[in-house]
Amino acid sequence: MLTRIDHIGIACFDLDRTVEFYRNTYGFEVFHSEVNEEQGVREAMLKINDTGDGGASYLQLLEPTREDSTVAKWLAKNGEGVHHIAFGTADVDGDAAAIKGKGVRVLYDEPRRGSMGSRITFLHPKDCGGVLTELVTAAEPGEH
Ligand code: CMX
Ligand code: CO
Numbered sequence: 001m002l003t004r005i006d007h008i009g010i011a012c013f014d015l016d017r018t019v020e021f022y023r024n025t026y027g028f029e030v031f032h033s034e035v036n037e038e039q040g041v042r043e044a045m046l047k048i049n050d051t052g053d054g055g056a057s058y059l060q061l062l063e064p065t066r067e068d069s070t071v072a073k074w075l076a077k078n079g080e081g082v083h084h085i086a087f088g089t090a091d092v093d094g095d096a097a098a099i100k101g102k103g104v105r106v107l108y109d110e111p112r113r114g115s116m117g118s119r120i121t122f123l124h125p126k127d128c129g130g131v132l133t134e135l136v137t138a139a140e141p142g143e144h
Contacts, residue, residue: 002095003053006088006136007045007060007115011071012080015063019044022059031058032116040069045115055088055138060115084122086134096121096135104128111135117143 012018022028031047046059062083064072074083089095092111100106105124114120117139125132 001091002087002089002135004051004055004088005057006055006086006134006138007058008082009060009062009084009086009132009134010081011062011064011075011078011083013063013075015042015044015061018061018063018080019046022046022061028059034115035065036113036115037065038112039071039114040064040066041071043115051088053088053090058115060086084132084134086120086136088136088138090137092119092121092135092137099123099135111137 010018019030028046028048030044032045033043035042041062042065043063044061046061048057048059050056062071064075066072071083096106096111104127107122107124111119111121114134114136119137119139121135123133123135
């Protein structure tokens with residue numbers, strides 16, 4: 001069951017400058033940052049609020065680390081902006097399988113590693129009304 005908005009993914013050319021914008025404009029601070037080589041991104045997670053399911057909602061600011069990454073390709077075509085939304089679940093495997101059964105393309109056979117040791121997969125934007133949609137199961141505390 002999808003129980004929260006886990007994050008909104010925002011693509012940018014300059015992560016440090018974008019972090020500064022969110023700090024100066026809204027007072028949001030970086031909760032966590034990392035490089036995910038597999039996804040080709042340097043990212044900052046800004047925690048907005050805790051959620052009733054024991055998780056939290058974040059903004060995920062994304063800067064590409066290489067020319068051939070999905071985010072670099074998207075930025076070249078669209079410029080900066082909202083890249084994807086992510087729903088949180090305790091069971092990404094089960095929810096992805098159920099959604100696949102409804103005819104929506106799931107991009108990975110097995111969930112891959114996301115922010116903070118989470119397990120993630122994506123639904124094809126062309127099957128979701130133009131919205132690239134991610135499903136996330138957060139790591140258990142102490143797991144990452
Ligand atoms: N939102 C909405 N539509 C998108 C999109 C996005 N983020 N990215 C691509 N599309 C659309 C394109 O506009 C294009 O539509 P048209 O054919 O109408 O022009 C179509 O999808 C194909 O786009 P493309 O540029 O040819 O891109 P690809 O097919 O090579 O890749 C996708 C698209 C979704 C398969 C790829 O972006 C992907 O694998 N995404 C999942 C991984 C990811 O995004 N990682 C970065 C974030 C990591 C994280 O959140 O942790
Ligand atoms: Co994401």
